[in-house]
Amino acid sequence: MIYQTPKQDQIITFPALANRTFGDAPVPLAAAASSGLLAQFSVISGPASLSNNVLVLLGAGAVTMQASQPGDDLFNPALTTNVSFTVAKADQAIAFPVVPDKLAGDPPPSFALSATASSGLPVYFDIMSGPAVLDTNVVTLLGGGMVTVSAWQPGNSNFNAAVTMQRSFNVAKLAQTISFGPLSRQTAGDAPFPLSASARSGLPVSFAVVSGPAALSGNIMTLTGWGTVVVRASQAGNAVYAAAANVDQAFYVVRGNNMITDAQRLADGQFSLVFAGEFGRSYIVQYSTNLEYWAPLATNVVNGLGVLELTDPSATNRSRSF
Numbered sequence: 001m002i003y004q005t006p007k008q009d010q011i012i013t014f015p016a017l018a019n020r021t022f023g024d025a026p027v028p029l030a031a032a033a034s035s036g037l038l039a040q041f042s043v044i045s046g047p048a049s050l051s052n053n054v055l056v057l058l059g060a061g062a063v064t065m066q067a068s069q070p071g072d073d074l075f076n077p078a079l080t081t082n083v084s085f086t087v088a089k090a091d092q093a094i095a096f097p098v099v100p101d102k103l104a105g106d107p108p109p110s111f112a113l114s115a116t117a118s119s120g121l122p123v124y125f126d127i128m129s130g131p132a133v134l135d136t137n138v139v140t141l142l143g144g145g146m147v148t149v150s151a152w153q154p155g156n157s158n159f160n161a162a163v164t165m166q167r168s169f170n171v172a173k174l175a176q177t178i179s180f181g182p183l184s185r186q187t188a189g190d191a192p193f194p195l196s197a198s199a200r201s202g203l204p205v206s207f208a209v210v211s212g213p214a215a216l217s218g219n220i221m222t223l224t225g226w227g228t229v230v231v232r233a234s235q236a237g238n239a240v241y242a243a244a245a246n247v248d249q250a251f252y253v254v255r256g257n258n259m260i261t262d263a264q265r266l267a268d269g270q271f272s273l274v275f276a277g278e279f280g281r282s283y284i285v286q287y288s289t290n291l292e293y294w295a296p297l298a299t300n301v302v303n304g305l306g307v308l309e310l311t312d313p314s315a316t317n318r319s320r321s322f
Contacts, residue, residue: 007076010035014067014081020057022090022158027055031067035075039067044082060089060158089160092119096151096165102141104240105174110140115151119159126150131171131239143239144173173242176201180233183251188213192222197233201241208232213253226253 014031029050031039041053046063049056055065063085069078096115114137115123127134130147134140139149148168155161180197196219197205209216210232213225221231230250237243286294 005074007071007074008035010037010069010071010075010078012039012067012069012078012081014039014065014083017065017083017085019086019088021088022057022060024057024087026051026057029053029055029065029067031081033069033078035069035071035078037069037072037075039069042066042068047087057087060087062086089155089158090119092117092121092153092155092159092162094118094123094151094153094162094165096123096167099149099167099169101170101172103174104141104144104171110138113137113139113149113151115165117153117162119153119155119162121153121156121159123151123153126152128166141171144171144242146170173237174201174240176203176235176237176241176244178205178233178235178244178247180205180247180249183231183249185251186223186229186253188223188226188253188255190223192220195219195221195231195233197247199235199244201235201237201244203235203238203241205233205235208234210248212250223253226255228252 011034012031013034017027020027029041031041033039041050041055042065043050043055044064044066047057047059047061048063048065049058055063057063065083066080067083068080069075071077094115094117099113102111113125115125117123125134125137126149127139128148128150131143131145132139132141132147132149134149139147141147146168147170148166150164150166152164153159153162177200178197179200183195186193195207195216197207199205207216207219207221208231209221210230212229213223213227214229214231215222215224216231223229228250229252230248233247233249235241235244284296286296
């Protein structure tokens with residue numbers, strides 16, 4: 001007579017699995033059945049897959065694995081054993097090349113930013129400060145100054161957010177110069193006249209009287225006396241152009257023709273006066289003590305300023321008319 005031997009029970013030993021990080025290498029699985037039969041594995045839940053008892057991590061999250069042994073003619077199926085572990089998100093880094101300095105007004109005024117994340121995820125940009133605007137990754141310069149740009153990547157279900165990177169670059173303003181030609185000599189009493197100057201930038205030029213007998217309203221100059229007038233042309237610049245170097249021009253305002261001025265008796269009793277006439281012409285100055293008989297005092301040619309300066313050394317403490 002033949003008796004069937006009862007099947008034996010078996011148990012599975014499935015060691016704990018260490019936590020992993022997304023991107024780690026595949027994990028070989030090992031479990032032992034007390035029967036000596038081969039254990040079988042399956043993914044119960046989580047972002048992972050199996051290939052010949054090798055666990056491949058597909059993403060971050062909690063993974064639960066199961067080990068089983070279905071038994072055979074001698075052994076009953078083993079109770080399944082589950083092991084869980086966590087796959088953490090991976091870190092990522094941004095590579096953001098240095099942005100070279102720019103020159104305001106250079107064509108084209110726009111350029112593209114470029115940066116990459118080690119995760120392969122897209123990188124985003126922001127203007128932190130400075131004269132520029134951003135459209136996706138294209139920067140458009142608005143003028144001169146320091147511009148700071150940030151590059152960032154927020155991460156996803158498998159990657160942590162990257163550390164934000166910043167790059168700063170300088171946008172230099174364009175230089176400009178002023179063309180302001182010499183001003184001709186004027187005569188006191190002449191009508192107001194316009195000043196003219198131009199900046200290489202095309203921006204408007206401003207004028208100011210530095211010194212001398214003149215006043216300005218816009219670019220219209222009005223003479224208020226005689227003497228040397230110094231006029232300054234300036235251009236303050238804007239977002240694109242730096243301020244131009246000031247340009248000064250001087251001219252002389254002569255007294256009106258045939259005019260005696262500054263007549264005065266000096267401390268020693270002598271008499272002095274200034275006569276304004278036409279440049280280059282010769283004038284005879286006469287004096288009289290009674291307005292009836294006249295005698296010549298001097299014959300002089302008016303100098304380059306249109307004036308003749310005279311002193312009568314013999315007029316000490318005596319009244320004279322000229």
